[in-house]
Amino acid sequence: MVDPEATSTRPKRAGRSGPKLAGRDPELRWLTARLSTGEPATGELSTGEPGRPPVVLVVRGPVGIGKTSLVEAALxxxxxxxxxxxxxxxxxxACQGLLAGLREAGAPVPDPDPRAFESWYAEFAAWAAGQAGVVLVVDDAQWCDEPTLRWLTLLARRATALPLRIVLVRGGVTDPATAETLSDLECWYSTEVLDLGPLPAEAVARLAAEATGPLATRHWVEPSGGNPLLLRVILDELGKVAAGVAPLAGGPVDAGLVRSLFGCFPGYVRAVATAIAVLDGQDLLLVARLAEVPLRTAEAAVEMLRAQHVLVPGGLAFRHDPVRTGLLADLEPGEPARLRRTAAFLLSDAAYPADVVAEQVLELGDLEPWMVDLLRDAANNACERDAPWDAVRFLRPAWVARPNDPGLAVQLAETVAELDPGSGFDLLQRAMELQDDPAERAGTAARLGRPALVAWRCATAVTLVESALSGLPADADPQLRPHLEALVRLVGIEDRTSLAKLGERLRSDADGLPDDHVEAGDLAVRAVIAALEGTEPQQAADWALQAVRGYDVTVDDSAVSAAVLTLLLSDEVDVAHDELTRAVELVPAQRSEYLAFRGLLGHWCGDLTSAAADAERAYALGSRTEGRAGGVVPPIALATVLAERGETGQARRLLVRADTPQMREHTLLRPWFQLVDARVRWAEGDHEAALAEFRRCGESLAEVGIGNPLLAPWWFEAACLLAEDGQYEAAAEFAAQGAEPALRWGTARAVGMARLAAGVAAPPAERAGLLEEATAILAGSPALREDALAELELGRSLVDAGDTAAARARLRRSAELSLRSGNRGLLRRAQQTAAEAGIPGQASPLASLSPAERMTAGLAGKGASNRIIAERLFVTVRTVETHLTSVYRKLRITGRAELAGALGQAAAEPRRWGVAR
Incomplete structure (x- = not known):
């Protein structure tokens, strides 16, 4: 009987006797230690970060594995x-039940309305801090509704300092509507997951011996697989058999007991049962033909098997699969292969799909030529239904039978590349070695692009494609040569050694055909080459915009990153954001990478709130999926945001994870990694190490000939660091290093940053003029962070000059820009400077907005509808309406039309904010 208290939503004080468990001591110690609100758990089975107690504990496993009993015992x-x-x-x-339970426990809980969360949380935190611990348990979390999971996610992220634990008990199947939210919560850094496996063999044997004595324990219990629920069913069945109250009704059996099970049947019954086992429940007519008995005889045999509970009622399936496997295991040597071969012929003659026939062929060792062709057809069918794993299953034995067939090798390689890009790349390389025809070899080389980018085999891919190009005959497909040349550029640009080796070729190819005759991917490469050289921003932007209009991300997204990077460096951030959003929505395989890039774009535009949201989600997705740089970009993006917010410990851990060989060989990620690493060291107070890392960043850019001053503006950061330390001459040297390339690139951001760097390093008499010029230029750029910093530095300079009236206006603008961007560090510095100068503070209405309200208001102020806002922020439309109502009240405005003005983002203002649209 189920304990009613175990499923109640009412609160209770833990400490009552839990269920007795067998074979679960390590798991019980693990869960009990983490439910404790004392010192962080770092012991046995630990999967979390050392020193950080988990907030969310996930106990997952298949049905019947004992999850609920384990949680009961730990509670x-x-x-x-x-x-x-x-x-x-x-x-x-579920949410209503938790809120009701908290209310009965004395917690300040409002009506179950998500709009009341923010106002309620402060009271709840005060109550929870006075408790010995608060544990919220959600059984069957896989069926939990989306609002409840979002409420729990919000509570978990806010309550890291409270004695709160959220326990999610979930099975292996998840409601598709909530799968992504639940997975994101499981990948959060304050979540630990326990995958509950089978019971140990000794525990199974002990339980079986206690229940049945020596009654065939090994033969009957091992098929349970250590699943406690299945074990109980088996033991109950054995008890009935031993007591003589039930027939031998399909408890799991092995080959050794099949003979006794079928001993009471005529021989044809076992033959029919064996045919059913081979055909796995196909048409009874085929079963009769395989068993070599008349149809009526097969029908009689099936009725007998159902009467004895061997087959399910009304079907051709066994009650317990071990009976089926036992029948097949008890066949004479050579008989399984004969039956499988015959079954394949029967199914093929009956016009069954190639996939069904292939399942029989897979069990055979030696394949006939027609079987290889059949497996290839089955693989094609599997790919059409988006089942690459099945396609690989069909193709591998076919390739073993024909290891020198280049066409088969290419088919296998392309299928494997969808699941394992590295292995797929190796197989494509092997296929090229098998191909004698230069045109065929070039066609295979054209398939190397995506697996090379994902598996980081760019240098090898460039060599192979160049080799194919050199041997391409003049009469080959005219579209093949330009495609391969574009592939060399597209792949080579992402690898440091390849970029250096390509050198002049990458530059000279930019002067080929007119733009309207160039493919979109080639235009994107032209654009990023021009952008990295740092000389022609308008030309680079034009090429990137043409590329964006020319490719379809659902067909090929390989040019997205190059086009987006060019647009970002050219201050075309709105188009870059839209393109990344399109890729996030339409390319699920690369979603973590594109979310991370969108987070970096948000940081680039000074929108830390949305940058953090994108980077955190990218990190969660990247923890369980692969993609081009998918394992590197998300942690770097999240570390970038955390470093800006001053959370250096977490940023350092993420950088350590991202410091991999693939990152060190990347043309663009390596210098950015070094820049973020230097920022973290600066925030940690190690200015000497930070300065050294800034210099290494500049060297990394110079090694590959990148002259754009904005890709990783190490010179700007170094100048600001030295100016902060009072080393103005050294700061001026760094500012001068970036000034010339910045003026040559000529965008508002580049020129404004150059003036700002010169201003912070200038003598006091010259400082205010340069800084005022910087603020005027940066106000027309997407550089919100740098604009706020320029206003702050100008305010400080005016304070030093004794002009407090002018300083007040500058510091107030710096504070407003910092609030808009979510940059609390700059906001504190502006407020501190004003306080030290005796300037009275004036709280901006923006200060009262929560991060979620600022994001919602920013999008609404740009004209986005509630539905669009909900899609971009991954919330419900009702949540958007709630946020906007609160914003109107706090800003004292009547509606949406006044938002732009209240936020300082009037439609006539030329400035663009990238992510805050």
Missing amino acids: AECGAAVVCRTTGTVDGR
Whole structure:
């Protein structure tokens, strides 16, 4: 009987006796230690970060594995903690149950309305801090509704300092509507996951011996697989058999007991059962033909098998699969292969799909030529239904049968590349070695691009493609040569050694055909080459815009990164943001990478709130998926945002994870990594190490001939660092290094940053003029962070000059820009400067907005509809409406039409904010 208290939503104090568990001591110690709100757990089975207690604990496993019993036992050890339990449902009752339970425990809980969360949380935190512990348990979390999961996510992220634990108990199948939210929560850095596996063999044997004695324990219990629920079913079945109250009704058996099971049947019954096992429940007519008996005889045999509970009622499936496998295992040597071969012929003659026939062929060792062709057809069918794993299963034995077939090798390689790009690349290389015809070899080389980018085999790919190009005959497909040449550039530009080796070729190819005759991918490469050289921003932007209009990301997204980087460096941030958003929505395989790039774009435009949201989601997705640089870009993007917010410890851990060989060989990620690393060292107070890292960043750019001063503006950061330390002459040297390339590039951001760097390093008499010029230029750029910094430095300079009236206006603008961007560090510096100068503070209405409200208001102020805002922020439309209502009240405006003016973002203002659209 189920304990009613185990499923109640009412709160209870832990400490009652838990269920007795067998074979679960390590898991119980793991869960009990993490439910404790004392010192962080770092012991056995630990998967979290050392020194950080987990907030969310996920216990997952298949049905019947004992998840609930384990949680019950761990809760019994929680002492005086308040425990609230509920069960996940799709109708939202889980959240209502938790809130009701908290209310009964004395917590200040409002009506279950998400709009009341912010005002409620402060009271809840004060209450929870006075408790020995608070544990919220959600059983069947895989069926939990989306609003409840979002509420729990918000609570978990806010409550890292409270004695709160959220326990999610989930099975292996998840509601597709909430799968992504639940997975994101599981990948959060304050979440630890316990995958509950089978019971140990000794525990299974002990339980079986206690229940049945020596009654065939090994033969009957091993098929349970260590699943406690299945084990109980088996033991119950054995008890009935031993007591003589039930027939031998399909408990799991092995080959050794099949003979006794079928001993009471006529021989034709076992033959029919064996045919059913081979055909796996196909048409009874085929079963009769395979068993070599008349159809009526097969029908009689099936009725007998159903009467004895061997087959399910009304079907041709076994009650327990081990009966099926036992039948096949008990066949004479050579008989399984004969039956499989015959079954393949029968299914093929009956016009069954190639996939079904292939399942029989897969069991054979030696394949006939027609079987290889059949497997290739089955693989094509599998690819059409988006099942690459099945396609690989079909193609591998076919390739073993024909290892020197280049066409088969290419088909296998392309299929494998979808699942394992590195292995797919190796197989494509092998296929090229098998091909004698230069045109065919070139066609295979054209397929190297995506696996090379994903598996970081760019240098090898460039060599192979160049080799194919050199041998390409003049009468080959006229589209093949330009495609291969574009591929050399597209792949080579992402690898440091390849970029250096390509050198003049990459530059000279930019002067080929007119733009309207060039493919979109080639235009994107032209654009990024021009942008990296740092000489022609307008030409680079034009090429990138043409590329964006010319490619389809659902067909080929390989040019997205090059086009977006060019647009970003050219101050075309709105188009860059739209293109990344399109890629996020339409290229799910690369979603973590594009979200990370969008987070970097948000940081680039000074919008830390949206940058953090994108970077955190990218990191969560990147923890469980692969993509081109997918394992490197998300942690670097998140570290960039954390470093800006002063969370140096977490940023350092992410940088350590991202410091991989693939990152060190990347043309663009390596200098950016070094820049962020230097920023973290600066924030940690190690100015000497930070300065050295800034210099290494500049050297990395120079090694590959990148002259754009904005890609990783190490000179700007170094000048600001030295000026902060009072080393103005040294700061001026760094500012001078960036001034010339910045003026040559000529965008508002570049010129404004050059003036700002010169201003912070200038003598006091010259400083205010340069800084005022910098603020005027940066105000027309997307550089919100640098604009706020320029206003701050100008305000400080005016304070030093004794002009407090002018300083007040500059410092106020710096504070407003910092609030708009979510940059709390710059805001504190502006407020501190004003306070030290005796300038009274004036709280801006923007200060009262929460980060979520600022993001929502920024998008609404740019004209986005509530539906579009909800899609971009991954919230519901009702949540958007709630945020906007709060914004109108706090800013004292009547509606949407006044938002742009209230936020300082009037439609006539030329400035663009990238992500805050």
